[in-house]
Amino acid sequence: MRTPFAITLSAVLLGGCFGAPPNEKLLAGLCQDIFVGDTEVIGMLAGEAGTDIDTYCNCYAASIVSDLAKTSVHKDVLNEIAVAREGTMRGAEDAAGHVEELIKSGEIDTFTEDQLDAIGEDFQRISEAMNENGGACPVAD
Numbered sequence: 001m002r003t004p005f006a007i008t009l010s011a012v013l014l015g016g017c018f019g020a021p022p023n024e025k026l027l028a029g030l031c032q033d034i035f036v037g038d039t040e041v042i043g044m045l046a047g048e049a050g051t052d053i054d055t056y057c058n059c060y061a062a063s064i065v066s067d068l069a070k071t072s073v074h075k076d077v078l079n080e081i082a083v084a085r086e087g088t089m090r091g092a093e094d095a096a097g098h099v100e101e102l103i104k105s106g107e108i109d110t111f112t113e114d115q116l117d118a119i120g121e122d123f124q125r126i127s128e129a130m131n132e133n134g135g136a137c138p139v140a141d
Helices: 002-015 022-035 039-049 053-064 068-085 092-105 113-132
Strands: none
Touching: 022 039, 022 053, 022 068, 022 092, 039 053, 039 092, 039 113, 053 068, 053 113, 068 092, 068 113, 092 113
16 A cells, blocks of 8 residues: 555655654645645645745644644545646646545545545635735744
8 A cells, every 4th residue: 555655654754854843744745745836726825825835835734733633634635645646747636636536436545535625624724824824824833
């Protein structure tokens, strides 16, 4: 199964880095993986959230890590979306749609459609909070 292997490998590689805790670094990296190169998302972040991908992904990760159960599901979902984008022309939204189809077909059973949707809502909530905060992350450091 690719998901646990990829997450384990990423955690080991990121574990040696200084700075943010490993889960935060892992989530920020996965966020980057799903959004980098997606011109639609880049434009949305600049226009609606007043920020760039780096700042957004770091804020996203800092916002999620406070809830261990949520962190675990987010890592699984983001990893699957990143895999769905890999080597394709899919943007983040299309990759998430592909992941949804994999859930429906039973190929992914580590999380549900509702959990996938909830993560999309978390992304939107964080974007809106950054917009209301002038593009800065509202999570206290």
